[in-house]
Amino acid sequence: MTEVLDFHKVEGLGNDFLLIDWRGQDGPLLADELSRLQAFAPQLCDRRRGIGADGLLVITPARDPTCEVAMIVINHDGSRPEMCGNGLRCVSLFLDVVAGLGTEITIETGAGPLRCVCVDESDTEGEVTIAMGPAIEYGPLQPQTAPGRVFQVFSTGNPHAITFVTSDEDPETLARSLGPAVELDPLFPDRTNVEFARIEEDGSITLWVWERGCGITEACGTGACATAAAAVRGGLAAAATALRVRLPGGWLEIKVPSNANESIIMTGPARLVFCGQLTLPSPDAGPF
Secondary structure (H helix, E strand, C coil): CCCEEEEEEEEECCEEEEEEECCCCCHHHHHHHHHHHHHHHHHHHCCCCCCCCCEEEEEECCCCCCCCEEEEEEECCCCCCCCCHHHHHHHHHHHHHCCCCCCEEEEEECCEEEEEEEECCCCCEEEEEEECCCCEEEEEECCCCCCCCCEEEEECCCEEEEEECCCCCCHHHHHHHHHHHHHCCCCCCCCCEEEEEEECCCCCEEEEEEECCCEECCCCHHHHHHHHHHHHHCCCCCCCCEEEEEECCEEEEEECCCCCCCCCEEEEEEEEEEEEEEECCCCCCCCC
């Protein structure tokens, strides 16, 4: 078992992670170590007693021959989401400026292989553009936990339930008050991310996300993509234009194609904050 864990702290729009480079591991040992990381994720991500993060990003060997590496995401609570858009930008920047794999790379994710391109990068930060794949629409639902509200359900690698609020409603207040219950609504047996979005006068979108397994988050890349797709398909925004989505941590630029089968394009920042080492407890030691 690995006792000393090398990590990088990374963030994209304030959505922060511990990035662990395990490209050299594979097979049963990798599976055991991933299970161990899941068990210790709440302690590692604890902002008072651990390092502090929204989740973990683990770079592993790719099984898909079209991809250079794979990315595995572990949430703050130890659960495993399919994808993380902000995390993928951070992994792409790390692989470029630290691992030296170049500015363009295809990464295997739970949502399939995704092509990432770093631009304007320095030793610690840069902008990353990702072809996120198409948004899959599942139609409107009315959760019993949010009476009177209709949510548009999409998948952009992860499940998202999106509702558009009126100009006099506060999406943050709604995300904090309704998000926890909607995440666990019986309509979503595997839980869901929950988005509260407001279309602004300038055409931009203000977005607050209650993230499955994390709670309120500074930013959510797949959520921004799903919300932009819902806005375009609902006639609230134009297709094939750069939509600006404002999250608590900052702005993402999302382009939704007019053809629903084509890939959504997301562009946003990523940053390498610091690196360090952590000695993990032995498997039978229990919590920190």
